[in-house]
Structures are given as C-alpha cells and as structure tokens.
Amino acid sequence: MPSLNAPHTSERHPFQRLQSQLADLIALTPAGDRLPTEPELARRMGVSRATLREAMRTFEGQGLIRRRQGVGTFVVSHNHVIESGLEVLQSIESLAAKIGLEVTLGTLQVMRLSANQDQAAILSVPEGTPLLEVSRVIQAEDRPVAYLIDLLPEEFLTLDDLQDGFTGSVIDFLLRRGSPPLVNSLTEIHAVAASSEIARALEIQRGDVLLMFTARLFSGEGQVVDYSYSYFLPGYFRFHVVRRVG
Amino acid sequence: MPSLNAPHTSERHPFQRLQSQLADLIALTPAGDRLPTEPELARRMGVSRATLREAMRTFEGQGLIRRRQGVGTFVVSHNHVIESGLEVLQSIESLAAKIGLEVTLGTLQVMRLSANQDQAAILSVPEGTPLLEVSRVIQAEDRPVAYLIDLLPEEFLTLDDLQDGFTGSVIDFLLRRGSPPLVNSLTEIHAVAASSEIARALEIQRGDVLLMFTARLFSGEGQVVDYSYSYFLPGYFRFHVVRRVG
C-alpha cells in the first residue's frame, strides 16, 4: 500500500482512539493473561506495528502490562504498592516488610574501585581512595521493581563485611553495625528515561520513565558515608512528603 | 538497500556509539546554535532517521537540546536550575524569585466545573460541588518548564477573585488573602511520560519523561482546600529532601 496516506482524517485524535481501544482490551483481559501478538494487534487495530508499540509504551509505563521478549505481552495482576513518606530514611526491605510485601534480592554485584574525580568530589575523599560499589535489583511479585547502587569508601564497608549475613541493603547493614553513626540523608528527586543498561536490569525498555533518587548519607560529623542512586519503576512505589506552609 | 542487514556486527554497542557521537557533536556546538537537520545527521551517522531520533530523545530529556517543529534542533544554553527543598511548600514563582530567576506566566486557563465522582472524593466535597480549575504554564528563559493545575471548590476561590492582581499562583493568592488558613500539603511524587496534551503545552514530545507532583493542600481544620498536579521538565528543577535516619 504505497502512499495515499491520509489514514486519520476521519478522526480528531486517532492516536488517542488507539490508546483507548487498547485500554479497553487490557481492562477486559484477565490479569496474568497474554495479549495477542503485536503483529496481530496491529492488524486488528489497523495501524503499523511501530505505531502500536508507541501506544503500548503508555501502559507499560503505568505498570498495566509487561512485555517479555520471546514470550509475549501480559496483563499485570494488580500489585501491591510500596508507600512511604520521605521524611525518614529506610531501606526498601524494611518498607516492604512493614506492609507485609515480600521482596527478594535480584542480582547483587559488588565491585571494588578507585575513586575518580567525580566520585571523589561527591564523597569528599581524595582521588584514588578505594571504594566499594554495591548494586542490586529488588524484586517484588516476581519482577524487578527497583535498581539501587551504593558507593562508599572501603573505610566504611569492605568486601569482607558482606560475607556475613548481608541482606542486600547497605543502610540496614550500617545501622545494624552501629558505626559509623548515621544522622541523615540529603536526597534529590529526579525523573529519568531508562538507559539501555538500566532497562536491561529492570526488564523494561530503553526510554521508559523511572523515578530516580540520588542521596548522600551523612554521619554525625557531617562526613559523607555513602552515595547512592536508586531507580524505581512507576506503579510499584508511592512516595510522599508532607510540606509545611511557609 | 534491501535486506542484507547486519549493520552493527562490527560494534559491540552501536546505539551507544551513536549516542556518544551525538553527545560530542552537541558538546562542540555553541549554545544556541542549530544542529544539522535530521535527514542530514542520519546520513552522516549512517543510520535511519528513526534511529537517530530515538537517540536524540535522550538528550532532549536531559534538557541539552530543544527540537522545534518547523524550525530546527538547537543546543540549549546552559540554564539556571530552580533548586528547592520539599519541606516547605512554596510557589514556583517565589522559588524563582529567591534565586533571582525570572519566570513568566505562559498560557493561563481558568474553568468552572462541577465535581465528578473522583474530584469529589479527592476534595472531600459532595458530587456536583462547583469547582474552579486553574491551569497554567510557567516559562523560564523563554521556554515552558512546568505545567501546573489547581482544582479547588469555588468556596475558596472564584473567578472574581482572579480579576484583581492574580499572578498565576493559587497558593500565593490564598496566602496573601490569609483565608482559609493553610497548614500543610501532602505531596506525592511520581515520574510520568508526557501525554499528547501535556507535551503540547510544554513544547516537548509525547512520551518524554516528566517529574510529577500531586498535592492536597489542607486547612487548619483538616479540610482539603486545593488539589493540584504539577509537571516539571527535567533539567530545570532540582528538588531535594532531608531524610532522618530512622
């Protein structure tokens, strides 16, 4: 069908109509069931696969569907939401425990490295200081929902420390050990698009939207103990904060 | 060039190489200058226009470039960042004033409407209660950077109120008037992809990532005075919060 395009002149907002059709389809499909394949859906909706996929992104971003390469697209069962105020710093693990949600540790990676210029500046240590980088994926309801990276001087955490009863959470470990004394954390809040690497870790698509926190954790003496950046899948977390009126 | 694809077998991460080439190009281009056209860039990089555009999304999301239909793609001049803690509720206008950044009111829309079921639930008013919806676009450095919508019962704000010295900010207006007394706001933090409508208002692309706040503003008696949802362009805002160690 070459040229003669004009496919949408009869509709004011054809893309929105497509989205609404898909929304209906998803709503009518029992949770856990597989949707028709993409070529089939595209044919049925009368659009190209590229356009269909563009429309599907919306629903994936809301956590309503999950696409798995080589398997299919599935309607997600209604999930628990991890809800938390930001006033108090807590590990995801303790948050989840509080609401009775079971979370498991996905891949855990620990790397020793030497502080480069940026890292040195952030942690207020000399360049070349030995650091430990702990990255982990958190799973809930059998899918990755968060990707957390901690970066801290070996002074505060060593590979050996992790041999014994490490649950995945650096904060929980430091708190349990009691030293160094932790006081507070300065957390920045961002929205980002997933890079290829992070998309892979969280089993989502490159470009999908993520909530991101970066945090410096301070000890009593105002020392930076830990720098972390965390990525959260929308739909699984609800963070809130109470703001005073100035 | 039909078939015989294998365009990327010689490269481990061809897409990342493309991104890195683009990053170099953007870095070397003086702020404010226009980049080559998309077809030209695609040819030069040896990829299709679709692939090029996919890679460009990254940089637009970081606020490094700005694409303007009918005009071209421009490297963005280094911009001020509106930085703020979330502990205290302030209007964007007062935030900007504090850091000496000039912001202007873009399009302002005010609508009277009657509370539907959802709105009634959120505001704790009976269905059908007359409401006022105030939506506005905030501009900084000559481009839209935030889209804010306030929804509140006419009991608290009427069309007439807006005739006289309304600067755009509902909060500032209520504070200045002093009634009802405002105490705090419960704000939820989300990351979302821009819908077509919001993309249009903010002059970005559908699907671009945005930081979103939803907030209920409470009076002294625990009454919901205002419900707002706000969309922020990444790169122009830096919100942070200090978290106590539990």
Next chain:
DNA sequence: CAGTGGTCTAGACCACACG
C-alpha cells in the same frame, strides 16, 4: 512558498524463550 521536525507505514532482521 520551501524547509523543518512529527508521525506513520511496510518490511526486514535480531535477540530471546521455550519446547
């Protein structure tokens, strides 16, 4: 009007999961 980015199409191949 010409030229730009915005969108869509049709088709191909790749990467992956599962039998």
Next chain:
DNA sequence: GTGTGGTCTAGACCACTGA
C-alpha cells in the same frame, strides 16, 4: 525450531515556521 518482542530501515505524508 518456532514464535515472541526489540530494533532498524527507507520512504512517505503531515503540521508547523518563517521568509
């Protein structure tokens, strides 16, 4: 192998801007 989603291509038309 077979079939799924993931990615890319080449080309077309649309919507918009500004001369």
